[in-house]
Amino acid sequence: MDNGTVFKPNDRYPLHKEEFRLYYTSASTDRQTIDVYVEDNFGQTAKFSFEFNSQRDEEKEKPNGDKK
Known part of the structure; x- marks a missing residue:
């Protein structure tokens, strides 16, 4: 997170501000x-899903090996 917190999977972390920045680095x-x-104080939950491709996957998807 923007304050240097490293998250562990499936744990809960309180947010102390309305805005936060999440950094993600893949090792795969x-x-x-x-x-x-994201859960509020009233137990309402919102789910956000993010999908990432590796650079190798992106290169495979480009026709004729074009690496722009």
């Missing part, structure tokens, strides 16, 4: 999906 070359759940 596979396509990944991350689900982030």
Whole structure:
């Protein structure tokens, strides 16, 4: 997070501000999906899903090996 907190999977972390920045660094070359759940003080939950492709996957998808 923007304050240097490193998150562990499936744990809860309180947010002390309305806005926060989440940094993600993948150690994998596979396509990944991350689900982030945000819960308010009233127990209402919102789910946000993010999908990432590795650079190798993106290169495979470009026709004729075009690496722009």
